[in-house]
Amino acid sequence: MTVPVEIFRGERTQVLGMARSGLAAARALAAGGAAVRCWDDSETGRNAAQAAGFTLADPTAPGALDGAAALVMAPGVPLTHPKPHPAVAAARAAGAPILGDVELLVRARPAARFVAVTGTNGKSTTTALIGWMLKSAGRRVEVGGNLGVPALALEPLEEDGIYVLETSSYQLDLIDEAAFDVGVFLNITPDHLDRHGSIEGYVAAKARIFKNAKPGAAAVIAVDDAHTRRIADALAARADRRLVRVSAETPCPGGVYAASGADGAPVLIDDLDGAATEAAALADCPALRGRHNWQNAAAAYAVCRLMGLSTRDAAEGLARFPGLAHRQERVAEIDGVVFVNDSKATNAEAAAKALSAYGSIYWIAGGRGKAGGYAALEPHLGPVRAAFLIGEAADEMGRALAASVPVVQCGDLETAVERASTLARKEGGAGATVLLSPACASFDQFKDFEARGDAFRALVAQRAAEGAA
Numbered sequence: 125m126t127v128p129v130e131i132f133r134g135e136r137t138q139v140l141g142m143a144r145s146g147l148a149a150a151r152a153l154a155a156g157g158a159a160v161r162c163w164d165d166s167e168t169g170r171n172a173a174q175a176a177g178f179t180l181a182d183p184t185a186p187g188a189l190d191g192a193a194a195l196v197m198a199p200g201v202p203l204t205h206p207k208p209h210p211a212v213a214a215a216r217a218a219g220a221p222i223l224g225d226v227e228l229l230v231r232a233r234p235a236a237r238f239v240a241v242t243g244t245n246g247k248s249t250t251t252a253l254i255g256w257m258l259k260s261a262g263r264r265v266e267v268g269g270n271l272g273v274p275a276l277a278l279e280p281l282e283e284d285g286i287y288v289l290e291t292s293s294y295q296l297d298l299i300d301e302a303a304f305d306v307g308v309f310l311n312i313t314p315d316h317l318d319r320h321g322s323i324e325g326y327v328a329a330k331a332r333i334f335k336n337a338k339p340g341a342a343a344v345i346a347v348d349d350a351h352t353r354r355i356a357d358a359l360a361a362r363a364d365r366r367l368v369r370v371s372a373e374t375p376c377p378g379g380v381y382a383a384s385g386a387d388g389a390p391v392l393i394d395d396l397d398g399a400a401t402e403a404a405a406l407a408d409c410p411a412l413r414g415r416h417n418w419q420n421a422a423a424a425y426a427v428c429r430l431m432g433l434s435t436r437d438a439a440e441g442l443a444r445f446p447g448l449a450h451r452q453e454r455v456a457e458i459d460g461v462v463f464v465n466d467s468k469a470t471n472a473e474a475a476a477k478a479l480s481a482y483g484s485i486y487w488i489a490g491g492r493g494k495a496g497g498y499a500a501l502e503p504h505l506g507p508v509r510a511a512f513l514i515g516e517a518a519d520e521m522g523r524a525l526a527a528s529v530p531v532v533q534c535g536d537l538e539t540a541v542e543r544a545s546t547l548a549r550k551e552g553g554a555g556a557t558v559l560l561s562p563a564c565a566s567f568d569q570f571k572d573f574e575a576r577g578d579a580f581r582a583l584v585a586q587r588a589a590e591g592a593a
Contacts, residue, residue, distance in 0.1 A: 125277055125278060125279050125280075126148070126151045126152050126155050126276065126277060127152050127155075127229055127232050127233065127275075127276050127277075127278060127279075127280045128152060128155035128156040128157075128232065128280070129149075129152040129153050129155070129156040129158070129228045129229075129231070129232045129276065130156035130157060130232065131156070131228075131231050131232065132153060132156065132157075132158040132193045132194060133156055133157035133158060134157060134158070134159075135158055135159065135192075135193035136158070136159045136161065136191060136192050136193060137153050137158045137159065137160055137161070137192060137193050137194050137195075137196060138160075138161050138162075138163070138181065138183045138188070138189060138192050138194070138195050138196065138211075138215075138220070139153065139160060139161070139162045139163070139178075139196045139197075139198075140162075140163050140164070140183055140195060140196070140197045140198065140201055140209070140211050141164060141169070141197060141198025141199075141200055141201045142162060142163075142164035142169035142170065142172050142173045142198070143164075143169065143198055143200065144274050144277075145198050145199060145225050145274040145275070145276070146162075146164070146169075146196075146198035147172060147173070147176055148225065148274035148275070148276040148277040149196050149198070149225045149228060149274075149276050150162050150173065150176070150178055150196075151176070151276070151277075152225075152228065152232070152276035152277075153196065153228075154178075156232070158193070160178055160179070161178070161179055161180070161181035161183075162178040162179065162180055162181070163180060163181060163182050163183055163211075183195060183211040183214055183215070184210040184211050184214055188214065189211075189214050189215050189217075189218035189220050190218050191218075192215070192218060192220040193220065193221075194220055194221050194222075194223050195211060195212075195214075195215040195220050195221070195222050195223070196223050196224065196225070196228065197209070197211070197212075197222060197223070197224060197298060198224075198225075199224060199225075199270070199292055199294035199295045199298070200294065203222070203294075203297050203298065204297070204321065204325075205321045205325070221300060222298065223298055223300060224294075224295050224297075224298025224299070225274060225275045225276050225295070226240070226269060226275050226289060226291055226295050226296075226298070226299065226302060227298055227299055227300050227301070227302045228275075228276060229275040229276055229278070229287065229289075230301075230302035230303070230304070231301065231302065232276075232280075233280060233281055233282075233285075233287070235282050235283040236281040236282060236283065236285045236286065236287055237285070237286045237287070237305045237431070238286070238287050238289065238302075238303075238304045238305050238306075239254060239286060239287070239288045239289065239304065239305060239306045239307075239308065239427055239431070240269075240289050240291045240304040240306070240307050240308065240333055241254070241288070241289065241290050241291065241308040241310070241423075242290075242291045242292070242293070242296060242307075242308065242309055242310070242330050242333050243308075243309055243310025243311045243312070243330070243346070244310075244311055244312050244313045245310065245311055245313065245416065245473075245474065245477075246310050246311065246416060246417075246419060246420045247270075247271075247290050247291075247310060248270075248271045248290055248448060248451065249417065249420045249447075249448055249451055250308065250310060250420040250423050250424050251267060251269070251271050251288055251289070251290040252267060252271065252445075252448050253412075253420060253421070253424040253441075253442070253445050254267075254288045254308075254424045254427050254428060255267035255288045256441060256444075256445050256446075257424060257425075257428045257433065257437075257438060257441030257442065257445070258286055258288070258428060258431065258433070258441075260437070260440065260441045260444065261428070261433050261434075261437040261438075261441065263286055263431070264281065264284050264285045264286065265285070265286050265287075265288060266278040266279050266281055266285065266286075266287050266288070267287075267288045267289075268287075268289060268290075269289035269290045269291055269295065270289075270290040270291060270292040270295060271290035275287075275289060286431065291333060293326060293329040293330050294329075296329050296330060296332040296333055297329045297332065299332050299333075299335055299336075301336060302336060303335075303336035303337055303338045303341065304333065304338070304341065305338055305340070305341055305342070305431075306341070306342045306343075306344060306427050306430055306431065307333040307334050307341070307342075307343050307344070308333075308343075308344045308345075308423050308427060309330065309331070309333060309334075309343070309344070309345045309346070309352055309355060310346045310352075310419060310420070310423060311346055311348060311349050311351075311352060311419070312326070312327055312330065312349055312351035312352060313349075313473060327351050327355075331355055334355075334359060334365075337364040337365045340366075341364070341365040341366070342365055342366040342367075342368055342430050343356075343359050343365050343366070343367050343368065344368045344370060344423050344426045344427055344430070345359070345367070345368070345369055345370070346369075346370050346371060346372070346419045346422065346423055347369045347370070347371055347374070347376065348371055348372055348373050348374075348419060356369055366430075368380070368396065368426050368430070370419070370422035370423050370426050371419070371422065372415045372416065372418035372419035372422060373415070375393070375395075376395065377395060378395055378396065378398065379395055379396065379422075379426065380392060380393065380394055380395065380396065380403075380422045380423075380425050380426040380429075381393050381395075381422055382406060382415070382418040382419075382421075382422060385402060385405065389405065389406070389407045390405075390406040390407060390418060391403075391404065391405055391406060392404040392405075392406060392418075392421060392422060392425055392439075392442075394425070394429070394435060396426065396429055396430075401435070403425065403435050403438070403439050404421070404425065404438075404439035404442050404443065405443075406418055406421060408443045409421060409442050409443050409445065410447075410454065411445045411446055411447030411452070411454070412442065412445065412447075413452060413481040413482070414452070414477055414478065414480055414481030415477075415480065415481075416477040417452075417481070421442055424442070425438050425439075425442060428441065448468075449465070449574070449577065450465055450466070450467040450468040450573060450574060450577035451466060451468045452464055452465075452466045452478055452481065453465040453466070453577070455580070455581050455584050455585075456584045456585070456588050458545075458549075458584075458587060458588050459549055459553075459554075460553055460554030460555065460556070461545065461548045461549055461553070461554075461556045461557070461558060462482075462556070462557045462558070463545075463557075463558045463580075463584045464478070464482070464557055464558070464559045464560065464561075465560050465577045465580050465581055466478045466559060466560055466561035466562075467560055467561075467562065467566070467573045467574070467576045467577030467580060468573050468577070469561040469562060469563060470491075470494070470562065470563075470564060470565050470566070470573055471494050471496065471563060471564075472494075472496060472497065472498045472499070472500040472501050472563045473496075473500045474561075474563070475489065475501060475561040475562065475563035476500050476501050476503070476504045478559060478561040479501065479504035479505065479507065479508065479559075479561065480504045482507060482557040482559060483507045483555065483557070484507060484509060484548075484555055484556045484557060485507045485508045485509060485556075485557050485559050486508075486509055486510055486512065486544040486545075486547055486548040486556060486557065486558045486559070487508050487510070487511045487512065487529075487544075487559050487561065488511075488512045488514065488534075488537070488540045488541065488544055488558065488559065488560045488561075488562070488580075489511055489512070489513055489514070489521060489561060489562050489563050489564065490513040490514040490515040490516075490517050490518045490521055490562060490563075490564055491514065491515040491516065491517060491562045491563075491564030491565050491566050491567075491568055491569065491570075491576070492515060492516050492517060492564055492565040492566070492567050492568040493516065493517035493520055493521070493564055493565075494564060494565060497524065498521060498524040498525070498563060501524075501525070501563065502528065505525070505528045505529050508528075508529045509529075509530070509547070509548075509551060509556075510529060510530040510531070510532055510544070510547060511525050511529050511530070511531050511532065512532045512534050512540040512543055512544045513531060513532065513533055513534060513540070514534050514535060514536055514537055514539075514540050514562075514569070515536075515562075515564060515568045515569055516564075516568040517564050517568075518533055518534075518535070519533075521563070521564075532544075532547075536569065537560075537569070537576070537579055537580060537583065538583055541558070541580065541583040541584065541587070542587075544558045545558055545587055558584075560576075560577070560580045562576070
C-alpha cells in the first residue's frame with residue numbers, strides 16, 4: 125500500500141536513505157506525481173532504489189539540490205549529531221526544506237485524524253494498544269510509523285480514519301508543519317545521545333511532538349519523571365490544546381491514573397470529566413502486567429476517550445489486548461508454569477520492568493552486554509528464584525548477580541530453557557514463570573531480538589508438544 129503525496133506534483137524531489145521508510149517515501153512521492161531522485165550512502169541501499177525503478181542522484185554533488193522542492197530524509201540519516209549529513213548543508217544552501225515521512229503523511233491526508241506516540245520506553249506497546257482499542261470499537265485505523273509499517277506505506281484514510289503512529293526522536297526532528305490531533309509523550313530516560321548531542325537535545329527532539337497544534341488538539345503526557353513533568357507544566361501555560369496528565373504512580377486531577385481499588389488491586393481511574401471513577405481493573409489486563417504497563421494503559425485509555433470511545437469500550441479494549449510479540453509476550457502455560465518472551469528487553473532497565481511484574485521467576489538472561497551494567501536490576505531481584513545465563517555476557521552477569529540470586533551458567537538458549545523449565549516445574553509449580561528478559565543485545569548468538577524471541581517460542585512449543593514444562 126502507498127499513500128500518494130501530491131503536494132510536490134510536477135516538482136523534483138530528493139530522497140536520502142533507502143531502507144524501508146525511504147523506499148516508502150520515494151514510492152509515495154512518485155505516486156503523487158513528483159519527479160523522484162534517490163540516494164543511499166551504501167551500495168545495498170542504492171541497489172534497492174534502482175531495483176524499485178528509481179533514478180539515482182547524489183544530493184551532495186554540486187548543484188544537485190538546486191531547484192529541488194524538498195529533501196526527504198529517512199530517520200536514520202543524521203540531521204545534527206554526531207555531525208549533519210553533508211546533504212543537510214546542501215539542502216539549506218539550496219533553500220530546499222528537509223522533511224521526513226511522518227510530515228509527508230500528515231500533509232497528504234489532511235482530512236484524517238492523527239495520534240502520535242513518543243517516549244523512550246513503552247511507545248510500541250502504547251501505539252499498538254491504542255490501535256487495538258480503536259479498532260475493537262469499530263473505528264477505521266491504520267497503525268505504523270516507527271512501529272511496523274512505514275508511515276507512507278499505510279492505507280490512505282479520509283475523514284473517517286485515524287492514523288496511530290509511533291514516532292521516534294529521529295522522525296520528530298524532521299517535523300515542520302505537521303500537527304497531530306493527539307500527541308502522547310510517555311517518559312524519558314537517556315537514549316540516542318549520540319544523535320542528539322545531550323539529554324537536553326534528546327528531550328527537545330521528543331517535545332517536537334507538540335510543536336504544532338490543530339484546533340481541538342490534545343496532549344497526553346505521563347508525568348512519572350521529571351522531564352515529562354516539566355514539559356507538561358510548559359504546555360499548561362499554552363492555550364493551543366487540552367492537556368491531559370496520566371500516571372502509573374500518582375493521582376492526576378482531570379486525567380487518568382493507576383491507583384489501588386477497594387480490594388487493594390490496581391485499577392485505572394478516569395477523571396477526564398472530573399468524576400474520578402474506576403474505569404478498568406488492571407488485574408484483568410493480562411498483557412499489561414507491571415507498573416510500566418499501567419502507564420501505557422493510562423495513556424492509551426486517555427487517548428481513546430479523547431477520540432470518542434465510551435468508558436466501557438475503552439476498558440474492554442484494554443482487557444482484550446493480546447500484547448506485542450517479544451514484549452512480555454505470554455507464549456504458553458505448561459503444568460501451571462507460565463512462559464514469557466520478553467526478548468525486546470535488551471538493557472537492564474527494560475529487564476527490570478519485567479522482573480517487577482511477576483512472582484517466582486526462573487529468569488533467562490544474557491547475550492551481548494551493553495554499557496551501563498546491571499545495577500538497575502538489583503532492586504528487582506527479589507522474585508527471582510534462579511538466573512539462567514547465556515551468551516557473551518554470561519560470566520560478567522554472573523559476577524554481578526551471584527550475591528543476590530542463584531546463577532546457572534547455560535551458554536545457549538536451548539540449555540537455559542531446558543534447565544529453567546525443569547527447575548520451575550520442580551520447585552515453583554503452578555504460579556512459576558520462566559521469563560526470557562535478557563538485559564542484553566542478541567547479536568552474539570542471534571540476528572536480532574526477534575530471532576531470539578522466535579527461538580524461545582519454538583523451544584517452549586517443543587516442550588509443550590513433549591508434555592514437559
